[in-house]
Structures are given as C-alpha cells and as structure tokens.
Amino acid sequence: MNRYFRELSVAGALGLLLALLAVVAPAFYQPQPLLSLATREAPTLVVACGMALVIICRQIDISVGSQFSVCSVGAGLLAAHGWPAGLVLLASVSIGALLGAFNGVLIAGLRLPSIVVTLATLVSLRQGLNLVRQGEFVNLPDGLQWFGLSQTDGQWTLVAFALGLLLVFAVALRYLSAGRFVYAVGTDTEAARLAGINPQRVTFAVFVLMGALTGLAAMMNIIQSPQVQPLSGNGLELKVIAAVVVGGVAISGGRGSVWGMFAGLLLLACVSPTLTHLHIEAYWEKAIQGAIILLAVVADGLRSRKENR
Amino acid sequence: MKYLPFRLLLALSLAFAALAPAVHAADQKLVVAMLPKAKGNAYFISCKAGAEKAAKELGVTLLFDGPTDSNAAKQNEIIENWITLGVDVIVAACENKEGISTALRKAQKQGIKVVTYDADALPDSRTFFVNQATPEGIGYSLMDEAARLTNSEGEFAIITASLTASNQREWMKYIQARLTEKYPKMKLVLTRPCDDLKDKAQSEATAMMSANPNLKLIMAICSPGVPGAAEAVKQAGKTGKVKVIGLGLPNENKRYVHEGVTDSVILWNTMDLGYLSTYAGVAVAKNELKPGAKSFKAGTLGTFEIQGDNILLGKPFIFNQGNIDQFDF
Numbered sequence: 001m002n003r004y005f006r007e008l009s010v011a012g013a014l015g016l017l018l019a020l021l022a023v024v025a026p027a028f029y030q031p032q033p034l035l036s037l038a039t040r041e042a043p044t045l046v047v048a049c050g051m052a053l054v055i056i057c058r059q060i061d062i063s064v065g066s067q068f069s070v071c072s073v074g075a076g077l078l079a080a081h082g083w084p085a086g087l088v089l090l091a092s093v094s095i096g097a098l099l100g101a102f103n104g105v106l107i108a109g110l111r112l113p114s115i116v117v118t119l120a121t122l123v124s125l126r127q128g129l130n131l132v133r134q135g136e137f138v139n140l141p142d143g144l145q146w147f148g149l150s151q152t153d154g155q156w157t158l159v160a161f162a163l164g165l166l167l168v169f170a171v172a173l174r175y176l177s178a179g180r181f182v183y184a185v186g187t188d189t190e191a192a193r194l195a196g197i198n199p200q201r202v203t204f205a206v207f208v209l210m211g212a213l214t215g216l217a218a219m220m221n222i223i224q225s226p227q228v229q230p231l232s233g234n235g236l237e238l239k240v241i242a243a244v245v246v247g248g249v250a251i252s253g254g255r256g257s258v259w260g261m262f263a264g265l266l267l268l269a270c271v272s273p274t275l276t277h278l279h280i281e282a283y284w285e286k287a288i289q290g291a292i293i294l295l296a297v298v299a300d301g302l303r304s305r306k307e308n309r
Numbered sequence: 310m311k312y313l314p315f316r317l318l319l320a321l322s323l324a325f326a327a328l329a330p331a332v333h334a335a336d337q338k339l340v341v342a343m344l345p346k347a348k349g350n351a352y353f354i355s356c357k358a359g360a361e362k363a364a365k366e367l368g369v370t371l372l373f374d375g376p377t378d379s380n381a382a383k384q385n386e387i388i389e390n391w392i393t394l395g396v397d398v399i400v401a402a403c404e405n406k407e408g409i410s411t412a413l414r415k416a417q418k419q420g421i422k423v424v425t426y427d428a429d430a431l432p433d434s435r436t437f438f439v440n441q442a443t444p445e446g447i448g449y450s451l452m453d454e455a456a457r458l459t460n461s462e463g464e465f466a467i468i469t470a471s472l473t474a475s476n477q478r479e480w481m482k483y484i485q486a487r488l489t490e491k492y493p494k495m496k497l498v499l500t501r502p503c504d505d506l507k508d509k510a511q512s513e514a515t516a517m518m519s520a521n522p523n524l525k526l527i528m529a530i531c532s533p534g535v536p537g538a539a540e541a542v543k544q545a546g547k548t549g550k551v552k553v554i555g556l557g558l559p560n561e562n563k564r565y566v567h568e569g570v571t572d573s574v575i576l577w578n579t580m581d582l583g584y585l586s587t588y589a590g591v592a593v594a595k596n597e598l599k600p601g602a603k604s605f606k607a608g609t610l611g612t613f614e615i616q617g618d619n620i621l622l623g624k625p626f627i628f629n630q631g632n633i634d635q636f637d638f
Binding site: 030131151221225229276 | 347350351378379472498500501502504505506507508511512513515516517518519522533536541544546560561564
C-alpha cells in the first residue's frame with residue numbers, strides 16, 4: 001500500500017474529479033465526445049511512456065515536441081507523395097529514432113547534460129521546420145485518415161493500441177532486465193556500472209526509444225485529420241513531462257511507474273474539458289495545471305526528506 | 310594626334326553618360342519594386358498576381374523579389390540593391406518595423422518613393438501604408454456573418470489563439486460590441502484558447518459541443534482554429550447543425566468548405582491587396598497621390614478611403630463554396 005501511495009493518490013484525485021463531473025456535468029459522459037477526447041490523448045500517452053523511461057533514467061528530453069512536429073511533417077509529405085500508409089508509419093518511426101539517436105550520441109557519448117542538448121535540438125528543429133514550411137499545412141491523401149477504417153473503428157484502434165503499449169511498458173519495466181537496467185542507471189550510475197551494466201549504452205537506447213515512440217505518436221496523430229499543422233508538437237514536451245512528474249516519477253531518477261504517469265496524464269487532460277463543462281473561465285486552465293504539478297513536486301520533496309532523515 | 314581615338318572615345322562615352330538618365334526618363338517605363346515578406350509564400354504569390362494585373366493596366370515594370378524565408382536582414386539587402394538599381398517606387402511588406410525603416414529612409418533620400426502594405430514600417434519611412442484590415446472591420450464582419458448563418462439567434466462559442474494576444478483581444482472587443490449593439494438574441498456562451506494549435510482547437514470544440522448541446526455556431530478567430538473546429542464538428546456528426554466560421558486561409562479550409570462543414574472563412578482579398586498597393590505606389594511616384602488625400606481611385610476596383618496615411622482595403626473578404634477555389638494561399 002505504502003509503496004504505491006503516490007500512484008494511488010493521483011488516481012484518487014482523478015476519481016474525485018470524475019465523480020464531481022458525473023454529478024455536476026453529466027453531459028461529459030456522452031460516448032462520442034469522450035471517445036474523441038481519448039483518441040486525441042492517445043498519441044500523448046505514447047510519448048509519455050517514452051518520457052517516463054527517460055526521466056527514470058535520470059535524464060530529460062525537452063525536444064520531443066519538435067521531434068513530433070518534424071516526424072508529422074515528414075510523414076505527411078511522404079504520404080502526400082503517394083507512399084503507402086505502412087511505409088509512412090515506418091518512416092515516421094525511423095525519423096524519430098534518428099532524431100533520438102542524435103540526442104543520445106551527444107548525451108551518452110559525449111556525456112553532455114541532457115537538458116542543454118535537448119533544449120538546443122528543441123529550438124533548432126523547430127526553427128528549421130519554420131524555415132522550410134513557414135507554417136503551411138501539409139494536405140494528406142484521402143485514404144489516410146483512420147488508416148482507411150471507419151471513424152469509430154479508427155478511434156477505438158488508436159485508443160486500444162496506446163493502452164496496449166502502456167501495458168507492454170509496465171510489464172517490461174518491472175519484469176524485463178532491460179527495464180530494470182533503466183532503474184539501475186537512474187538510481188546510481190556508478191553502482192550500475194559496477195554491477196556490469198553499461199550506463200552509456202542504456203542511456204543511448206532510452207533516447208533512441210524516446211524518438212521512435214515520438215515518431216509513432218506523430219503517425220497516430222496525423223491519421224486523425226486530413227491535414228498536418230507544422231506546429232503540431234508545440235508544447236507537447238511540457239504536457240508529457242507534467243504527466244510523468246504528476247504521476248510520481250521522481251525527477252531525480254530511479255523511481256516511479258508508467259501507471260502513475262497514466263493517472264497523471266488523465267488528470268491533467270481532464271482539466272480543460274472540466275472547465276468547459278463547468279463554464280469556468282479558460283484563464284484558470286494553466287493555473288490549475290500548474291498547481292497540480294507544484295503539488296506533485298512538493299509531495300515528492302517532502303517524501304524524499306522523510307526518507308533521508 | 311596619337312591620342313585622338315582615345316579622346317574621341319572618352320568624349321563619346323561622356324556624352325552617352327550624360328544622355329543615359331534622359332533616355333531613362335523619357336523612354337523607360339516606371340519601375341515598381343515589390344517586396345514580400347517571403348517570396349515563396351502562397352499568400353504573397355497571390356498578392357503578386359494582383360500586382361501584375363495592376364502593372365499591366367498601368368504600363369509599368371514590376372519587380373518582385375524578397376527573402377526565401379521571412380528574414381528581415383535579407384529584406385534590407387534587397388532594398389539596398391534596388392537603391393543601386395534606381396527603381397522609382399518600392400512597395401514593401403515589412404518583416405521588422407524598426408529594422409527596415411533605415412533602409413527605406415535611405416531609399417527616400419535617393420528620390421525613391423515608398424509605400425508599405427500588409428505590415429507597416431515606421432511612418433516617417435514611407436508615404437502611405439495600404440492597410441488590409443482594421444480590427445473593427447474584422448470583428449464586425451465575423452459577427453455579422455455569424456448572425457447571418459444563425460438567423461441572429463442562439464448560442465455560439467469562440468476559439469481564440471490565446472486569451473492575452475493583443476490582436477485577438479482587439480477583435481474580441483469589436484465582436485462583443487457588435488453583438489450587444491445588433492444581435493440581442495445571440496449569446497456568446499464561452500471562449501476557449503487553442504494556443505494556435507489545430508489539434509487543441511479540435512479538442513476544445515469537441516468539449517464545447519458536448520457541454521453546450523444547443524450550440525449553433527463556433528467562431529474561430531485564429532487561423533489554425535478554423536480547420537480544428539471543423540474536424541471536431543465533422544467527427545461529432547454535427548455537420549450543418551453546428552456551423553463553423555472563422556478567420557483563416559483558404560487552402561487550410563477548402564476541404565471543409567466543400568464538405569459543407571465550414572460555411573465561411575474570412576480574410577481579405579490578397580489579390581486586391583497587391584493590386585491596390587501597386588496602384589498606390591505608382592500614383593505616389595507620379596505625384597498624383599499626396600499625403601493628406603482623403604480617397605484614392607485604383608483602376609477597376611474603384612475608390613478607397615484614406616484614414617490619415619492609411620489607405621484602407623475596406624471590408625474583409627468572405628471565402629465560401631462559391632469563390633474559395635479561385636484562391637491558392
């Protein structure tokens with residue numbers, strides 16, 4: 001019980017919010033809008049899985065928003081050139097993995113701090129994309145939306161896929177040695193090295209995976225509408241880092257789970273529709289999200305102080 | 310004697326040099342140099358189409374050059390080149406107000422007339438600014454169009470870029486003013502920001518519709534918001550029941566306009582903007598249009614109002630099923 005206290009408290013807060021909505025704004029629970037909102041969050045969940053790994057490994061990747069945009073535009077242009085959907089998906093994941101590998105080489109290879117490296121890639125990728133596209137949308141071919149499925153089938157597929165991936169990550173992080181390596185490196189790099197783990201290799205792999213997942217998420221996002229906006233990933237990094245932190249993954253590495261991240265993501269994602277349903281001014285949205293993050297960080301701080309005593 | 314051929318040559322070339330400006334003035338056409346923010350941008354290509362039409366009617370030469378990307382320094386370089394070349398008038402859309410003004414003042418000192426369009430420079434570095442849209446014009450047009458589509462009654466909602474952006478607040482102010490003044494049966498139920506993201510606009514519009522079952526119209530006042538709202542309405546199966554209008558670009562909305570999801574997209578007519586700017590530039594160069602004028606007649610487009618040193622393009626243009634395919638930007 002104590003071990004999962006943090007995850008459970010976030011889930012509890014989410015439960016309270018959902019119960020409040022059930023009483024005050026039952027219209028929130030209509031199936032179609034709810035499925036649409038879940039589908040919109042599915043790509044975010046995929047990116048957040050990668051971010052949970054990165055943060056557990058005691059690193060951070062703030063370039064995911066730009067990676068997401070680059071993958072979206074790249075995949076969109078290839079699709080517009082007539083590439084079949086399967087190949088476009090592969091290309092999107094590959095572009096993401098390459099961008100992740102670039103970060104990985106600098107961080108794991110040259111041992112540069114990840115916050116500086118990914119800040120640099122965040123800015124340069126975003127500006128590069130602005131230069132090339134000047135904000136112009138990419139129009140996608142007709143058959144690409146929902147991969148040619150009906151809208152409802154497409155939406156369920158995306159949601160189920162994201163949840164499946166979450167399950168895979170939960171299991172892999174807990175039971176596979178590769179997953180345990182990430183915790184080991186995040187907890188104490190030197191101890192991990194002495195235990196025979198190659199921390200640089202683990203860190204590199206984590207960044208490549210982060211990129212690949214971002215590419216996958218970009219594909220999951222572009223098939224939801226007939227156009228790609230080159231800015232589409234703006235602000236994504238904050239959204240996923242917030243979800244991970246609120247979900248109880250320690251920013252100091254080595255601790256936390258993807259389940260906590262999942263609860264954090266849902267909690268933050270529900271803030272905006274809740275305000276809309278309760279007719280509360282939009283000014284509050286960012287303030288409330290900020291307060292949730294602050295609360296989570298303070299809770300973490302108090303816990304680690306108690307442990308250190 | 311030995312030097313005669315050389316001297317002759319010198320004399321001849323001097324004579325030609327003296328003659329050259331005279332030939333230029335008498336024979337050569339007036340040269341209008343038009344500077345876009347970015348020359349590959351479809352928006353400015355469409356301005357250029359209008360400018361070319363005007364240049365043909367006026368019998369002037371049109372130069373069209375600009376940076377390949379939105380680059381303020383490159384704009385200055387191009388102006389320097391035009392000063393060296395000795396064009397008659399520069400018609401400029403300015404990337405950086407302060408940055409470009411020095412170069413434009415230099416051009417004015419060399420006797421080149423300057424008119425700005427789309428985005429202004431500092432007032433002392435140009436004679437007129439061709440103003441494509443006033444906040445009042447935009448706000449009133451959006452509200453009038455919303456009223457027209459809903460028979461002036463019922464609930465509607467607004468998607469903005471952000472609640473704090475100054476242009477958005479300005480437009481909101483005029484939308485509100487028009488609403489209270491003319492449409493008492495319409496009700497603005499909520500305003501949500503989309504951070505200039507199409508995908509966020511879609512999520513917001515989805516929540517708006519489920520929270521307000523009687524919603525009749527969504528008005529997006531930032532360009533990514535219009536296709537975002539349209540996709541939400543389409544996915545909710547509410548095409549036609551919830552109307553979508555907004556401030557945006559034709560190419561981003563064509564699909565939804567043809568599908569009947571989006572009814573109207575409001576902006577200005579970019580071809581008219583290029584046409585009017587060219588006419589104004591030529592008139593200033595010929596001294597036919599001087600500061601203090603109250604109106605200006607531009608070819609087939611008719612007469613335009615001048616407020617101070619702003620030539621007003623007038624009411625915004627409404628793109629709909631009937632005309633949207635004529636525009637490519």
